[in-house]
Amino acid sequence: MSQAKVLSEAEMKRVLAVVAQQGVLSTRNRLAVLLSHWAGMRAGEIAALRIMDVVNEGGAVRDRVHLAATQTKGKRGRTVFINTKLQREIARYLEQREWTDERKPLIRSQKGGHFTPTTMVMLFRRIYDEAGLTDARSHSGRRSYLTTLANKGVSVFVLQQLAGHRSIQTTQRYVTVNEEMMVKAAELA
Numbered sequence: 566m567s568q569a570k571v572l573s574e575a576e577m578k579r580v581l582a583v584v585a586q587q588g589v590l591s592t593r594n595r596l597a598v599l600l601s602h603w604a605g606m607r608a609g610e611i612a613a614l615r616i617m618d619v620v621n622e623g624g625a626v627r628d629r630v631h632l633a634a635t636q637t638k639g640k641r642g643r644t645v646f647i648n649t650k651l652q653r654e655i656a657r658y659l660e661q662r663e664w665t666d667e668r669k670p671l672i673r674s675q676k677g678g679h680f681t682p683t684t685m686v687m688l689f690r691r692i693y694d695e696a697g698l699t700d701a702r703s704h705s706g707r708r709s710y711l712t713t714l715a716n717k718g719v720s721v722f723v724l725q726q727l728a729g730h731r732s733i734q735t736t737q738r739y740v741t742v743n744e745e746m747m748v749k750a751a752e753l754a
Contacts (some may be wrong), residue, residue, distance in 0.1 A: 601706025609682030617667035643729035
């Protein structure tokens with residue numbers, strides 16, 4: 566099986582436009598997509614998130630999420646850094662959603678509980694299919710996140726930590742080298 570597609574800026578805009586048309590589920594689906602694309606989270610990690618993982622005791626959105634070993638692939642905890650624009654998206658989402666118990670899932674299924682990793686993968690598949698991106702998959706956001714950071718000159722060692730990979734070789738497989746990166750590199754010489 567080939568690797569998940571890295572989305573261009575135009576394709577990401579198309580995905581977000583599709584999500585915006587999804588009625589009452591649009592804010593939930595938008596946040597799921599953005600957690601993948603702007604924080605590099607896996608579908609299973611997004612499915613496992615609880616409100617208490619993303620907000621502090623005062624209700625403010627955290628700048629980093631500490632995932633327990635039970636919430637990650639490989640059963641190793643990791644820290645996910647949340648940039649300012651994603652913090653705003655989370656805050657906006659939580660303002661629109663009624664919640665009283667911080668132990669509840671951040672991204673609720675239609676039945677009100679947690680998504681399973683499989684159902685989260687299926688949600689991404691449906692969104693990407695609706696956007697006409699048949700070669701995109703749940704890992705597309707994660708690959709796009711890492712490739713975007715690599716394009717901006719972030720070290721592969723930093724990318725490895727952000728991705729929560731044990732091996733730098735794994736991280737290198739996520740980054741798609743493109744002409745823009747090579748032009749920037751040539752200009753540094």
